[in-house]
Amino acid sequence: MRGDVIRKGIGVVLLIFVLSIGLSENVQKWGQVPTSMTVFEGDVTPITEAVSELNAVPVSTESVEETGQVKLEVGNFPIKNIDVSVIPKLEVIPGGQSIGVKLNTEGVLVVGHHLVETDDESISPGEEAGIQVGDMITHIDGEEIQHMSQVGEYVQSAGDEERTLDIRLKRDQKIYEKTLTPVKAKGEHSYRMGLYIRDSAAGVGTMTFYDPDTMKYGALGHVISDVDTKKPIVVHDGQIVRSSVTSIEKGSNGDPGEKLASLTKQREKLGSIEKNSSFGIFGTLDKVNLKNKLYDEKMPVSLSTHVKEGPAKILTVVEGEEVQEFDIEIISSVPQQQPATKGMVIKVTDPKLLEATGGIVQGMSGSPIIQDGKLVGAVTHVFVNDPTSGYGCHIEWMLEEAGVLQQEAKAS
Structure with missing residues (x-):
């Protein structure tokens, strides 16, 4: 018992x-x-x-x-x-087209210092005034500056009148006031301030998507930074134009390749650029005149929580203006509740694309990623030591940046 x-x-x-x-x-x-x-x-x-x-x-x-x-x-x-x-459910039209990008900065960007040879010394008035590489000059003597040509006029006028210039600049989202005295270059009649400046930037990228209802678009998938300062360009305005790929510099280990392209049809403007963010460039199309001849109807999008490892496709151009579809593999995908750029790791598996480019090359950024009939993201970066692989961002963050996701939610 x-x-x-x-x-x-x-x-x-x-x-x-x-x-x-x-x-x-x-x-x-x-x-x-x-x-x-x-x-x-x-x-x-x-x-x-x-x-x-x-x-x-x-x-x-x-x-x-x-x-x-x-x-x-x-x-x-x-x-x-x-x-x-x-x-609400979202549907947009995927891109893949090669586009030319031109950005005009907010003010003029300081990209370097140089010494001015005078009768007495070699000096950089800009550096002496405490102006740094990466600063954005927005005002001179209280007047707004948007183009490089304006700067030369103010500098020459101040030099002739033997007076200083009041410079207002933006640095890391803070405003600074500086005083600069132009100097006359030896043997010349012109005055200089010892700064290299730039007011625009240009390049080639790939259209990711557009919404035919709102005419809003997203492209590139990553921020455009100045080649000299390595800092994101603060956009005043800009435009995207139609472009044609003329040749490919293939990528190899340690040396990312590049698409070389020309602007076509007398720089036919496709739309405006209103934002340059971590997820690419965004703006409004002038007219819906973009056809990739593969997916020209609205396609549903997929959130990061629904993207899975496995086969997928990308749309991109490797010759002329023809958008082609190529096989890739999504190696990993991180479900994201907050915006983050490197949400996916992808690998090119298509023999045709590997033969043409060696993998992911510069200019391919923004190429839409499609999985199971849904737009899930965009190509963003290549691995320098393995050009067959790189990063992609989830499409939902690009839709938010474009204002498409927010507008659809409000419309409901």
């Missing part, structure tokens, strides 16, 4: 032990389920996938849009709540 009680007691202990092992394993899994998630209206698949490996079931997913929350439970015991943000 007593032996039966002992055996039953041991059985109960073993059962509790076994259950505790299973429970601890599930606790680890539950800890991997996010506490918050963003999903598209009517699509609870990301939620289902997030809990599919657990011995838990989502409850009342039909009322997600009403409650903003999904409850997980095991055996009618509540385990975890997931706060859910529901946004």
Whole structure:
């Protein structure tokens, strides 16, 4: 009798032990389920996938849009709540076209110092005044400066009148006031301030998407920085134009390749540039005149939580203006609740693209990434030591920067 009680007691202990092992394993899994998630209206698949490996079931997913929350439970015991943000479904048209980019800076950018030879000495008045490389000169003598030609007029006038210039500049989002005295170059009648300056930048990139309803677009997938200062360019205005790829400098280990392109059709302007951010350039198209001849209809987009490792496609141009589709592999994808640039690692697997470019090259940035019939991101960077691989950003952050996601949400 007593032996039966002992055996039953041991059985109960073993059962509790076994259950505790299973429970601890599930606790680890539950800890991997996010506490918050963003999903598209009517699509609870990301939620289902997030809990599919657990011995838990989502409850009342039909009322997600009403409650903003999904409850997980095991055996009618509540385990975890997931706060859910529901946004309207989005569809945009993917790009892939090669575009020329021209940016005009907010003021004139200081990209270097130089010494001016005078009758008495060699001096850089700008450096002496405390003006640094990377500074943006926005005003001279109280007047707004937008072009390099304006600067020369003020400098010459101050030199002829033997007076100083009051310089207002922007440095790291702060405003500084400086005083500069121009000097006359030896053997010349012109005055100098000993600064190299620039008021524009140009390059080649790839269109990522556009919204035919709002005419807003996104391209490049990464910020445009000045080649000399390495700092992001603060945009006053700019434009994108049609371009044609003329040749490819193939990439190799330690030496990223590059697309070489020319501007076509008398610099046909496609649209304006209104923003230069960590996720690329954004603005408004003048007219919907962009065809890639592969995907010219609206395509649904996918949030970062729904992108998976595996095969995908990119759209890009390697010759002329023809947009082509190439195979890649998404090696890893990080679900992101906050904007971050390097959300995916991708690898080019298409033999044709590898033969033509060696992998990812400069000018390919912005090439749209498509997986399972949805736009999921854009190519952003190449690995210097492995040109077949690089980074991609998730499309949702580009949509936010473009104002498409916000406008769609407000429209609902």
